[in-house]
Each structure stands twice: as C-alpha cells, then as structure tokens.
Amino acid sequence: MTADAPDPLYERLTAYAGRPAATAGTGKDPVNLPMIRHWCEAMGDTSPAYQGPDAVAPPTMLQAWTMGGLAGHPHGTGRSAAYDELLGLLDGAGCTSVVATDCEQEYLRPLRPGDLITFDAVIEAVSRRKTTKLGTGYFVTTRMDVRAGGEPAGTHRFRILKYRPAHRRTAKAEHEAPLRPRPVINRDNAGFWAGVAEHRLLIQRCTGCATLRFPWLPGCNACAGQEWDTVEASGEGTVFSHVVMHHPSFPAFDPSGEGGPYAVALIELAEGVRIVGNVVGVPYDKVRIGLPVRLEFLRTDPDLELPFFRASEGG
Numbered sequence: 001m002t003a004d005a006p007d008p009l010y011e012r013l014t015a016y017a018g019r020p021a022a023t024a025g026t027g028k029d030p031v032n033l034p035m036i037r038h039w040c041e042a043m044g045d046t047s048p049a050y051q052g053p054d055a056v057a058p059p060t061m062l063q064a065w066t067m068g069g070l071a072g073h074p075h076g077t078g079r080s081a082a083y084d085e086l087l088g089l090l091d092g093a094g095c096t097s098v099v100a101t102d103c104e105q106e107y108l109r110p111l112r113p114g115d116l117i118t119f120d121a122v123i124e125a126v127s128r129r130k131t132t133k134l135g136t137g138y139f140v141t142t143r144m145d146v147r148a149g150g151e152p153a154g155t156h157r158f159r160i161l162k163y164r165p166a167h168r169r170t171a172k173a174e175h176e177a178p179l180r181p182r183p184v185i186n187r188d189n190a191g192f193w194a195g196v197a198e199h200r201l202l203i204q205r206c207t208g209c210a211t212l213r214f215p216w217l218p219g220c221n222a223c224a225g226q227e228w229d230t231v232e233a234s235g236e237g238t239v240f241s242h243v244v245m246h247h248p249s250f251p252a253f254d255p256s257g258e259g260g261p262y263a264v265a266l267i268e269l270a271e272g273v274r275i276v277g278n279v280v281g282v283p284y285d286k287v288r289i290g291l292p293v294r295l296e297f298l299r300t301d302p303d304l305e306l307p308f309f310r311a312s313e314g315g
Contacts, residue, residue: 009093013126013138019082020122021142026077027065027117031057031148036113039064044274045221056110062146062154063105065117083123086140090162095137097165104157115148124157137163178252180300189216191230199297201233201307203273214273233269235295237309239279240268242287252300253278263287267309281311 029035036057040050043058050058057065068078090096111117127139144156185193192215195202204213208225219226242265245253253262263284268274279287293309300306 016086016123020080021083022121023080024077025119031111031113031115033113056112059107063156066119094164095162097163099161101159101161106155108152108154119146135163135166180252188218192216202230204228205231212273236270237267237293239291240266278308
C-alpha cells in the first residue's frame with residue numbers, strides 16, 4: 001500500500017483513542033524504603049535525598065509503584081478491556097510483534113514512603129501505518145496519570161510499536177556477516193561515542209562534586225549539577241556480574257559466529273563505575289565474578305567500533 005492508500009484498519013484503531021487503557025489501578029504496595037534502596041543500588045544512585053528518615057523516592061521510579069508484578073493486578077483493575085480489544089485488532093491484522101520505543105515522564109510532586117499509589121491510563125493516540133526496519137505497523141501511545149494519596153503525582157507516557165515483522169534476508173544465504181544493532185547516539189552521549197572513535201573510554205565527572213558517572217547522563221545523581229567534564233578510563237576492570245545468553249541465537253554477539261551461548265558481563269572499572277560489555281579471551285563458561293579484564297576496542301563491521309574486555313592472562 002502507498003502512504004495515501006485507504007487504511008480501514010487505521011480507521012478502526014483511531015476509534016480507541018481517548019478510551020481507558022487501565023482503570024482503578026492501585027499500587028500493590030505503598031511507596032517504601034526497601035524498594036527505594038533496591039532501586040538505588042541497582043542504578044548506582046547514591047543521592048542522600050533517597051536515604052534516611054526524610055527520604056523521597058527517585059522520580060524515575062514513578063512507574064515502578066504501578067506495576068502488578070508476575071501475578072498482575074486484581075481482576076477488574078489494571079489493563080482495560082478496550083486496550084485488550086485494540087491489541088487484538090492489531091494481532092488479527094498480523095501485527096503480532098511488539099517493541100517499546102520510548103517513554104516520557106512528568107513529575108508533579110515527590111513520592112514519600114507510605115504514599116498510597118493509584119492510577120488510571122488512557123489510550124492517547126494511534127499512529128497511521130508506519131514502515132520501519134523491523135516491519136510495518138502502528139505506534140500506540142498510552143498516558144498514565146499517577147496519584148499519591150489522591151493527589152496528582154506524575155504522568156507516564158509509554159509508546160509501543162505493534163508490527164508485522166519484515167521479511168529478512170538471511171546473512172548466510174547472502175554471504176554477509178551478521179551485524180550488531182547500531183547504538184542510539186544523541187546529544188547526551190555523543191561525547192562518549194566520539195571517545196570510542198579515538199579508542200578512549202570516557203567517563204563523565206561532575207565539576208561540582210567530582211562524582212563519576214556512567215552511563216552518560218545530562219545531570220549528576222549526587223548533587224544534581226548540570227556541569228561536567230570527562231576522565232579517561234585506565235582500561236583496568238573486573239567482572240562484577242554476568243549472564244550466559246542461550247536464546248535467542250544472535251551470531252553477531254558471539255565471537256565464534258555460531259550464535260552462542262555467549263557471556264554478557266557487567267564490568268566494574270578501576271574508577272568505580274560499571275559498563276556492560278562482552279568478555280573475550282576465555283570460553284563463556286569460564287567467565288566469573290572477579291575475573292580481571294582489560295579494555296580493548298573491536299571493529300565489529302566497517303561502520304561500528306565498540307569497547308570490549310579481554311580476560312587477563314591466568315585470570
């Protein structure tokens with residue numbers, strides 16, 4: 001179909017705009033210190049604002065308090081019948097694959113331990129049919145309004161693409177090497193990728209409090225300062241944690257090119273920050289916590305060069 005061709009499905013989908021996506025939602029637990037602590041430890045966020053008797057929750061936890069977990073929300077709350085119908089229409093049209101594309105959050109007031117969270121959501125918009133590298137489908141945007149103790153606390157917009165997967169040529173059939181996904185380079189991380197191009201791993205440093213941070217962010221987690229410079233990593237590090245990927249098969253990530261299994265590691269650099277990367281020099285089942293590694297740079301294809309880590313001799 002051309003861009004101007006009639007699209008009866010789109011007309012049906014737009015009828016759902018403005019209808020509820022979730023109703024009478026209630027947070028399974030009040031805002032609480034243990035969850036705040038777990039979040040901050042996972043994110044490496046040491047801000048004193050999130051600790052002690054006067055702690056508030058990190059604003060980016062807004063959605064966490066609304067999630068139903070593996071068991072979901074009680075019957076009659078959470079996701080609406082209208083939203084299920086919308087997804088069913090897309091599934092029926094062959095748009096059975098889904099990928100989250102972006103989210104936006106607005107914070108209206110801090111969340112504090114003890115706050116009881118309620119929420120409602122609306123299907124805000126459905127795009128016209130779009131063709132992407134993944135396939136052809138429709139972007140669906142929902143807006144969740146979050147309340148704490150009955151007061152507006154924030155807004156969370158979430159956008160997904162429901163699509164029919166594009167037919168892909170197989171790399172083997174075309175005698176092409178499989179390619180890694182391209183990194184998303186934006187104004188917040190462009191300096192990092194410029195450093196990679198020079199074989200330098202650059203870490204942001206707040207010029208206000210000298211706190212190092214990685215990955216790159218527009219502001220400091222420790223003091224909220226907006227000014228920063230960079231320091232170059234020495235290249236020394238250790239494996240902080242790792243997982244072994246068995247499925248799906250992705251030959252581009254496997255040094256052997258056979259699709260795995262392969263190890264994905266979280267590397268703690270000597271400077272104290274952590275970065276995700278591949279470990280080479282040892283079999284995937286020999287990667288272990290505490291394994292010493294050394295930074296190198298690998299050109300994975302003519303258009304992409306990445307930092308990776310080689311296990312030290314005898315590590």
